[in-house]
């Protein structure tokens with residue numbers, strides 16, 4: 093139904109463009125132009141334009157954030173349209189680091205999703221519980237608020253990333269059985285909010301301490317459509333292993 097999505101969230105890394113361009117080239121060599129895998133690299137937005145010539149149908153670029161307005165007096169911010177102009181096709185929205193450190197509320201996440209869609213950027217919406225919280229309560233609440241008043245046609249563009257906060261950057265990845273519960277729960281919630289048809293069509297991916305050797309658990313056991321990789325996407329060899337393991 094979908095290609096498997098392998099999304100790299102470089103966050104505020106690497107330290108300099110030279111390393112970024114080398115990493116991008118390394119990944120590019122490993123990505124097959126045809127095949128079942130689509131790789132999406134989300135570098136710091138500053139470098140999108142320079143990496144853009146290397147993108148192709150199987151290797152796209154994404155941004156890590158966008159503003160909710162089209163333009164205006166928002167010092168330091170980038171609009172969705174600017175990111176599109178620089179080469180982004182996707183944008184991560186609602187990452188837990190932005191929710192935690194930048195105080196992003198669900199209302200803001202919702203506005204950002206709409207801004208992205210207006211500019212034809214596909215949003216990758218991150219949801220997930222913190223340690224000690226109930227997955228279903230948090231995920232249902234986030235999905236309900238973050239997707240407020242999105243039409244069916246808009247929803248068709250949205251990718252959902254289940255990222256339990258306690259699994260991000262900790263080495264403590266979610267057990268495949270628990271990830272399967274999250275997949276089923278997200279599809280159930282989307283069915284309630286939209287329809288079974290749309291719920292089945294929405295790509296759901298997993299993020300949180302994905303590395304080479306656990307990536308396939310999320311596709312095969314947890315029935316997800318891809319992975320969102322942070323730390324391991326900064327190591328060329330490890331990231332390529334993830335891509336290759338998923339191609340088998």
Ligand code: PGA
Nearest residue numbers: 260261300301321322323
């Ligand atoms: P991690 O990060 O792979 O380093 O856990 C994932 C993410 O934050 O998207």
